[in-house]
Amino acid sequence: MRLGPLNLNSNLFLSPLAGYTNLPFRLVVREVGGVGLCTTDLVNARSLIEKNPKAYKLIETSPADSPLAVQLFGSVPGEMRDAALIVEARGAVSVDINMGCPVKKVVKIGGGSAMMTELDKTAALVRGMVDAVKIPVTAKMRLGWDDDNLTAPDLARALEDAGAAAIFVHGRTREQGFGGTVNLAGIRKVVAAVKSIPVIGNGDVVTPEAAKKMLAETGCAGVSIGRGAFYDPWIFRRTLEFISTGSLPPEPSFDERIRVMQRHLDLMIEVFGEELGCRMFRKVAPWYSKRFGPCHEFNKKVVQVRTRTEFNDMLKHYVRWRRQFLDEAGELLPRFQPAPMIASFMRDAPASTTREHIPVPKGPVEVW
Protein backbone atom coordinates (compact mmCIF):
# COMPACT_ATOMS: atom_id res chain seq x y z
CA MET A 1 0.00 0.00 0.00
CA ARG A 2 1.05 3.61 -0.41
CA LEU A 3 1.66 5.95 2.47
CA GLY A 4 2.55 9.35 1.05
CA PRO A 5 5.59 8.68 -1.13
CA LEU A 6 6.24 5.28 0.48
CA ASN A 7 5.39 2.02 -1.15
CA LEU A 8 4.87 -0.50 1.66
CA ASN A 9 4.99 -4.26 1.16
CA SER A 10 1.83 -4.82 3.13
CA ASN A 11 -1.02 -2.88 4.71
CA LEU A 12 -0.27 -4.32 8.14
CA PHE A 13 1.44 -2.14 10.76
CA LEU A 14 3.06 -2.75 14.13
CA SER A 15 1.48 -0.31 16.63
CA PRO A 16 3.68 1.54 19.10
CA LEU A 17 3.67 -0.18 22.51
CA ALA A 18 5.79 1.77 24.98
CA GLY A 19 8.20 -0.58 26.70
CA TYR A 20 7.74 -3.32 24.12
CA THR A 21 8.20 -2.20 20.50
CA ASN A 22 11.94 -1.85 20.87
CA LEU A 23 14.53 -2.80 18.24
CA PRO A 24 14.70 -6.52 19.18
CA PHE A 25 10.94 -6.97 18.98
CA ARG A 26 10.69 -5.10 15.68
CA LEU A 27 13.43 -7.32 14.24
CA VAL A 28 11.59 -10.44 15.40
CA VAL A 29 8.39 -9.29 13.73
CA ARG A 30 10.22 -8.41 10.53
CA GLU A 31 12.04 -11.76 10.42
CA VAL A 32 8.76 -13.63 10.81
CA GLY A 33 7.37 -11.51 7.99
CA GLY A 34 4.20 -9.82 6.75
CA VAL A 35 4.52 -6.43 8.43
CA GLY A 36 4.51 -3.33 6.21
CA LEU A 37 5.77 -0.69 8.66
CA CYS A 38 6.90 -0.80 12.29
CA THR A 39 6.67 2.12 14.72
CA THR A 40 8.88 2.80 17.73
CA ASP A 41 7.58 3.36 21.26
CA LEU A 42 6.50 6.94 21.74
CA VAL A 43 9.43 9.32 22.23
CA ASN A 44 9.32 12.70 23.96
CA ALA A 45 10.22 15.34 21.35
CA ARG A 46 11.96 17.55 23.89
CA SER A 47 14.09 14.69 25.18
CA LEU A 48 15.38 14.07 21.67
CA ILE A 49 16.26 17.72 21.25
CA GLU A 50 18.02 17.66 24.61
CA LYS A 51 19.95 14.56 23.49
CA ASN A 52 18.65 12.45 26.35
CA PRO A 53 20.36 9.04 25.98
CA LYS A 54 17.17 7.15 26.94
CA ALA A 55 15.26 8.89 24.14
CA TYR A 56 18.04 8.03 21.68
CA LYS A 57 17.94 4.40 22.80
CA LEU A 58 14.23 4.38 21.89
CA ILE A 59 14.99 5.36 18.31
CA GLU A 60 17.98 3.02 17.98
CA THR A 61 17.66 1.11 14.74
CA SER A 62 19.66 -1.06 12.32
CA PRO A 63 19.64 -1.67 8.55
CA ALA A 64 17.34 -4.70 8.98
CA ASP A 65 14.87 -2.55 10.95
CA SER A 66 13.33 -0.91 7.93
CA PRO A 67 10.95 0.66 7.03
CA LEU A 68 10.65 2.39 10.39
CA ALA A 69 8.39 5.13 11.72
CA VAL A 70 9.25 7.02 14.90
CA GLN A 71 6.39 8.17 17.09
CA LEU A 72 6.80 11.53 18.81
CA PHE A 73 4.80 13.15 21.54
CA GLY A 74 4.77 16.75 22.63
CA SER A 75 2.73 19.87 22.16
CA VAL A 76 5.25 22.61 21.41
CA PRO A 77 5.24 23.07 17.62
CA GLY A 78 8.90 24.09 17.40
CA GLU A 79 9.99 21.09 19.44
CA MET A 80 7.90 18.66 17.42
CA ARG A 81 9.33 20.13 14.22
CA ASP A 82 12.94 19.90 15.40
CA ALA A 83 12.43 16.37 16.72
CA ALA A 84 10.93 15.36 13.35
CA LEU A 85 14.07 16.68 11.67
CA ILE A 86 16.21 14.59 14.03
CA VAL A 87 14.34 11.36 13.31
CA GLU A 88 14.38 12.06 9.59
CA ALA A 89 18.15 12.55 9.70
CA ARG A 90 18.50 9.22 11.52
CA GLY A 91 16.78 7.31 8.75
CA ALA A 92 13.13 7.03 9.80
CA VAL A 93 10.91 6.78 6.73
CA SER A 94 8.00 8.47 8.45
CA VAL A 95 7.19 10.28 11.66
CA ASP A 96 4.04 9.66 13.65
CA ILE A 97 2.45 11.99 16.19
CA ASN A 98 0.90 10.56 19.32
CA MET A 99 -2.59 12.02 19.76
CA GLY A 100 -4.25 9.21 21.60
CA CYS A 101 -2.16 8.61 24.61
CA PRO A 102 -4.16 8.73 27.85
CA VAL A 103 -1.14 8.65 30.16
CA LYS A 104 -1.37 11.52 32.62
CA LYS A 105 2.17 12.80 32.02
CA VAL A 106 1.38 13.15 28.30
CA VAL A 107 -2.07 14.69 28.64
CA LYS A 108 -0.78 17.09 31.32
CA ILE A 109 1.55 18.83 28.89
CA GLY A 110 -1.17 19.14 26.24
CA GLY A 111 -0.03 16.17 24.14
CA GLY A 112 -1.77 12.84 23.63
CA SER A 113 -5.57 12.82 23.73
CA ALA A 114 -5.67 16.47 24.84
CA MET A 115 -4.67 17.40 21.30
CA MET A 116 -7.90 16.01 19.97
CA THR A 117 -9.88 18.76 21.66
CA GLU A 118 -7.95 21.61 20.07
CA LEU A 119 -8.25 21.21 16.33
CA ASP A 120 -6.72 24.40 14.99
CA LYS A 121 -3.74 24.35 17.29
CA THR A 122 -3.06 20.72 16.45
CA ALA A 123 -3.42 21.28 12.69
CA ALA A 124 -0.89 24.10 12.90
CA LEU A 125 1.56 21.87 14.76
CA VAL A 126 1.21 19.20 12.08
CA ARG A 127 1.65 21.73 9.28
CA GLY A 128 4.86 22.96 10.86
CA MET A 129 6.24 19.42 10.85
CA VAL A 130 5.04 18.66 7.33
CA ASP A 131 6.72 21.82 6.02
CA ALA A 132 10.00 20.97 7.75
CA VAL A 133 10.58 17.33 6.72
CA LYS A 134 10.47 15.38 3.49
CA ILE A 135 9.23 12.16 5.07
CA PRO A 136 5.50 11.65 5.58
CA VAL A 137 3.96 12.85 8.83
CA THR A 138 1.16 10.69 10.26
CA ALA A 139 -1.02 10.93 13.35
CA LYS A 140 -2.34 8.30 15.74
CA MET A 141 -5.51 9.05 17.66
CA ARG A 142 -8.38 7.52 19.55
CA LEU A 143 -12.00 8.05 18.46
CA GLY A 144 -12.34 10.96 20.84
CA TRP A 145 -12.38 11.97 24.45
CA ASP A 146 -15.64 10.15 25.27
CA ASP A 147 -18.82 9.02 23.50
CA ASP A 148 -20.18 12.57 23.50
CA ASN A 149 -17.00 13.92 21.93
CA LEU A 150 -16.09 11.71 19.00
CA THR A 151 -13.63 14.17 17.55
CA ALA A 152 -11.56 11.81 15.40
CA PRO A 153 -13.41 12.38 12.08
CA ASP A 154 -13.06 16.18 12.32
CA LEU A 155 -9.51 15.95 13.54
CA ALA A 156 -8.52 13.51 10.79
CA ARG A 157 -9.95 15.83 8.14
CA ALA A 158 -8.20 18.86 9.63
CA LEU A 159 -4.90 16.99 9.73
CA GLU A 160 -5.30 15.84 6.13
CA ASP A 161 -5.72 19.49 5.16
CA ALA A 162 -2.60 20.27 7.18
CA GLY A 163 -0.63 17.72 5.15
CA ALA A 164 -0.78 14.52 7.21
CA ALA A 165 -0.09 11.47 5.04
CA ALA A 166 -2.14 8.93 7.01
CA ILE A 167 -4.26 8.55 10.12
CA PHE A 168 -4.04 5.68 12.58
CA VAL A 169 -7.14 5.32 14.71
CA HIS A 170 -7.67 3.13 17.75
CA GLY A 171 -11.41 2.46 17.78
CA ARG A 172 -11.95 3.44 21.39
CA THR A 173 -12.37 6.71 23.28
CA ARG A 174 -9.99 7.96 25.92
CA GLU A 175 -12.71 7.35 28.50
CA GLN A 176 -12.93 3.69 27.45
CA GLY A 177 -9.26 3.12 28.15
CA PHE A 178 -8.82 -0.47 27.00
CA GLY A 179 -12.25 -1.68 28.10
CA GLY A 180 -15.37 -2.41 26.11
CA THR A 181 -15.63 -3.11 22.44
CA VAL A 182 -13.62 -1.57 19.63
CA ASN A 183 -16.06 0.57 17.66
CA LEU A 184 -15.79 -0.35 14.00
CA ALA A 185 -18.53 2.12 13.03
CA GLY A 186 -16.44 4.85 14.68
CA ILE A 187 -13.41 3.90 12.58
CA ARG A 188 -15.63 3.90 9.49
CA LYS A 189 -16.62 7.51 10.26
CA VAL A 190 -12.96 8.50 10.22
CA VAL A 191 -12.50 6.72 6.88
CA ALA A 192 -15.49 8.65 5.51
CA ALA A 193 -14.23 11.97 6.84
CA VAL A 194 -10.92 12.09 4.97
CA LYS A 195 -10.64 12.87 1.27
CA SER A 196 -7.84 10.66 0.04
CA ILE A 197 -5.26 9.75 2.68
CA PRO A 198 -5.24 6.19 4.09
CA VAL A 199 -6.85 5.54 7.44
CA ILE A 200 -5.40 2.61 9.35
CA GLY A 201 -7.69 0.91 11.86
CA ASN A 202 -6.46 -0.34 15.20
CA GLY A 203 -7.67 -2.09 18.33
CA ASP A 204 -7.98 -5.69 19.50
CA VAL A 205 -6.88 -7.30 16.25
CA VAL A 206 -5.69 -10.64 17.59
CA THR A 207 -6.43 -12.92 14.66
CA PRO A 208 -6.30 -12.76 10.85
CA GLU A 209 -10.10 -13.02 10.84
CA ALA A 210 -10.37 -9.91 13.03
CA ALA A 211 -8.08 -7.97 10.66
CA LYS A 212 -10.21 -8.99 7.71
CA LYS A 213 -13.39 -7.92 9.48
CA MET A 214 -11.94 -4.55 10.43
CA LEU A 215 -10.83 -3.93 6.84
CA ALA A 216 -14.19 -5.02 5.41
CA GLU A 217 -16.46 -3.22 7.85
CA THR A 218 -14.61 0.07 8.16
CA GLY A 219 -13.14 0.48 4.68
CA CYS A 220 -9.80 1.28 6.30
CA ALA A 221 -6.73 0.94 4.08
CA GLY A 222 -4.72 -1.04 6.59
CA VAL A 223 -4.70 -2.48 10.07
CA SER A 224 -2.29 -1.75 12.90
CA ILE A 225 -1.65 -4.44 15.49
CA GLY A 226 -0.20 -3.97 18.98
CA ARG A 227 -0.82 -6.51 21.72
CA GLY A 228 -1.88 -9.14 19.19
CA ALA A 229 1.66 -9.08 17.83
CA PHE A 230 3.06 -9.61 21.27
CA TYR A 231 1.08 -12.78 21.70
CA ASP A 232 1.80 -13.76 18.23
CA PRO A 233 4.57 -12.24 16.08
CA TRP A 234 3.25 -14.52 13.28
CA ILE A 235 0.01 -12.55 13.06
CA PHE A 236 1.24 -10.34 10.22
CA ARG A 237 2.40 -13.19 8.01
CA ARG A 238 -0.74 -15.23 8.62
CA THR A 239 -3.02 -12.23 8.12
CA LEU A 240 -1.34 -11.21 4.90
CA GLU A 241 -1.81 -14.71 3.53
CA PHE A 242 -5.41 -14.84 4.75
CA ILE A 243 -6.43 -11.54 3.18
CA SER A 244 -4.63 -12.23 -0.08
CA THR A 245 -5.58 -15.89 -0.60
CA GLY A 246 -8.64 -16.41 1.61
CA SER A 247 -7.09 -19.45 3.25
CA LEU A 248 -6.07 -19.35 6.89
CA PRO A 249 -2.57 -20.69 7.58
CA PRO A 250 -2.22 -22.88 10.69
CA GLU A 251 -1.00 -21.38 13.94
CA PRO A 252 2.74 -21.78 14.55
CA SER A 253 3.83 -25.01 16.21
CA PHE A 254 5.25 -25.09 19.72
CA ASP A 255 8.75 -25.66 18.28
CA GLU A 256 8.41 -22.57 16.09
CA ARG A 257 7.23 -20.49 19.05
CA ILE A 258 10.28 -21.65 21.01
CA ARG A 259 12.62 -20.90 18.10
CA VAL A 260 11.31 -17.35 17.72
CA MET A 261 11.27 -16.72 21.47
CA GLN A 262 14.94 -17.75 21.68
CA ARG A 263 15.78 -15.52 18.74
CA HIS A 264 13.99 -12.68 20.56
CA LEU A 265 16.16 -13.22 23.63
CA ASP A 266 19.32 -13.31 21.48
CA LEU A 267 18.36 -9.95 19.97
CA MET A 268 17.56 -8.49 23.41
CA ILE A 269 21.03 -9.50 24.56
CA GLU A 270 22.61 -8.08 21.40
CA VAL A 271 20.89 -4.70 21.84
CA PHE A 272 20.77 -4.33 25.64
CA GLY A 273 23.58 -6.59 26.86
CA GLU A 274 23.12 -9.88 28.72
CA GLU A 275 22.18 -8.56 32.16
CA LEU A 276 19.64 -5.92 31.10
CA GLY A 277 18.45 -7.94 28.09
CA CYS A 278 17.62 -10.94 30.30
CA ARG A 279 15.97 -8.75 32.92
CA MET A 280 13.81 -7.08 30.27
CA PHE A 281 12.99 -10.46 28.77
CA ARG A 282 11.33 -11.51 32.04
CA LYS A 283 8.26 -9.52 31.01
CA VAL A 284 8.46 -10.55 27.34
CA ALA A 285 8.65 -14.33 27.67
CA PRO A 286 5.27 -14.72 29.45
CA TRP A 287 3.58 -13.30 26.33
CA TYR A 288 4.98 -16.19 24.32
CA SER A 289 3.99 -18.69 26.97
CA LYS A 290 0.34 -17.61 26.85
CA ARG A 291 0.04 -19.88 23.79
CA PHE A 292 2.12 -22.79 25.17
CA GLY A 293 -0.71 -24.48 27.05
CA PRO A 294 0.09 -25.14 30.73
CA CYS A 295 2.88 -22.69 31.49
CA HIS A 296 3.03 -21.87 35.21
CA GLU A 297 6.28 -23.85 35.49
CA PHE A 298 7.74 -21.61 32.77
CA ASN A 299 6.36 -18.31 34.08
CA LYS A 300 7.48 -19.03 37.64
CA LYS A 301 11.09 -19.59 36.56
CA VAL A 302 11.47 -17.10 33.74
CA VAL A 303 11.05 -14.13 36.09
CA GLN A 304 14.35 -15.10 37.74
CA VAL A 305 16.43 -15.54 34.61
CA ARG A 306 19.74 -13.63 34.61
CA THR A 307 21.72 -15.16 31.74
CA ARG A 308 21.17 -16.86 28.39
CA THR A 309 22.46 -20.13 29.85
CA GLU A 310 19.98 -19.95 32.72
CA PHE A 311 17.21 -19.27 30.23
CA ASN A 312 18.17 -22.24 28.05
CA ASP A 313 18.42 -24.58 31.06
CA MET A 314 15.06 -23.38 32.33
CA LEU A 315 13.55 -23.91 28.87
CA LYS A 316 14.90 -27.47 28.63
CA HIS A 317 13.35 -28.25 32.00
CA TYR A 318 10.02 -26.72 30.91
CA VAL A 319 9.91 -28.65 27.63
CA ARG A 320 10.38 -31.89 29.61
CA TRP A 321 7.75 -30.86 32.18
CA ARG A 322 5.25 -29.99 29.45
CA ARG A 323 5.40 -33.53 27.98
CA GLN A 324 2.82 -34.72 30.55
CA PHE A 325 0.18 -32.64 28.70
CA LEU A 326 0.89 -34.08 25.25
CA ASP A 327 -0.65 -36.93 23.28
CA GLU A 328 1.37 -39.59 21.45
CA ALA A 329 1.82 -37.34 18.43
CA GLY A 330 3.36 -34.67 20.65
CA GLU A 331 0.32 -32.35 20.44
CA LEU A 332 -1.31 -30.76 23.48
CA LEU A 333 -4.23 -32.85 24.68
CA PRO A 334 -7.43 -30.95 23.80
CA ARG A 335 -8.25 -30.01 27.39
CA PHE A 336 -4.90 -28.24 27.76
CA GLN A 337 -5.06 -26.26 24.54
CA PRO A 338 -5.28 -22.50 25.03
CA ALA A 339 -8.67 -20.93 24.26
CA PRO A 340 -8.88 -19.36 20.82
CA MET A 341 -8.19 -15.63 20.67
CA ILE A 342 -11.28 -13.50 19.99
CA ALA A 343 -11.30 -9.78 19.23
CA SER A 344 -13.75 -7.67 21.28
CA PHE A 345 -15.64 -6.79 18.11
CA MET A 346 -16.06 -10.44 17.15
CA ARG A 347 -17.60 -11.66 20.38
CA ASP A 348 -21.27 -12.65 20.38
CA ALA A 349 -21.96 -11.55 23.93
CA PRO A 350 -21.41 -8.00 25.20
CA ALA A 351 -17.82 -7.48 26.33
CA SER A 352 -18.79 -7.10 29.98
CA THR A 353 -20.11 -10.66 30.09
CA THR A 354 -17.11 -12.36 28.48
CA ARG A 355 -13.57 -12.87 29.60
CA GLU A 356 -11.16 -10.13 28.52
CA HIS A 357 -8.82 -11.89 26.12
CA ILE A 358 -6.12 -9.29 25.74
CA PRO A 359 -4.69 -8.15 29.02
CA VAL A 360 -3.08 -4.73 29.25
CA PRO A 361 0.41 -5.34 30.59
CA LYS A 362 1.11 -4.25 34.14
CA GLY A 363 4.26 -2.56 35.37
CA PRO A 364 5.68 0.71 34.09
CA VAL A 365 2.99 0.91 31.42
CA GLU A 366 0.00 0.14 33.61
CA VAL A 367 -1.53 3.57 32.97
CA TRP A 368 -2.12 2.95 29.24
Ligand SMILES: Cc1cc2nc3c(=O)[nH]c(=O)nc-3n(C[C@H](O)[C@H](O)[C@H](O)COP(=O)(O)O)c2cc1C
Ligand atom coordinates in the same frame (compact mmCIF):
# COMPACT_ATOMS: atom_id res chain seq x y z
C1 LIG B 1 1.67 -1.42 26.89
C2 LIG B 1 1.13 -0.48 25.87
C3 LIG B 1 1.91 0.56 25.42
C4 LIG B 1 1.41 1.45 24.45
N1 LIG B 1 2.22 2.46 24.00
C5 LIG B 1 1.75 3.30 23.04
C6 LIG B 1 2.59 4.32 22.51
O1 LIG B 1 3.76 4.45 22.85
N2 LIG B 1 2.04 5.15 21.58
C7 LIG B 1 0.74 5.01 21.13
O2 LIG B 1 0.29 5.76 20.28
N3 LIG B 1 -0.05 4.02 21.59
C8 LIG B 1 0.43 3.16 22.52
N4 LIG B 1 -0.36 2.15 22.97
C9 LIG B 1 -1.64 1.91 22.30
C10 LIG B 1 -1.44 0.90 21.16
O3 LIG B 1 -0.59 1.40 20.15
C11 LIG B 1 -2.75 0.51 20.51
O4 LIG B 1 -3.39 1.65 19.99
C12 LIG B 1 -3.69 -0.17 21.50
O5 LIG B 1 -3.01 -1.09 22.32
C13 LIG B 1 -4.82 -0.91 20.78
O6 LIG B 1 -4.30 -1.81 19.85
P1 LIG B 1 -4.08 -3.37 20.19
O7 LIG B 1 -5.38 -3.88 20.73
O8 LIG B 1 -3.70 -3.97 18.86
O9 LIG B 1 -2.99 -3.46 21.21
C14 LIG B 1 0.10 1.29 23.94
C15 LIG B 1 -0.68 0.24 24.42
C16 LIG B 1 -0.19 -0.64 25.37
C17 LIG B 1 -1.05 -1.78 25.84
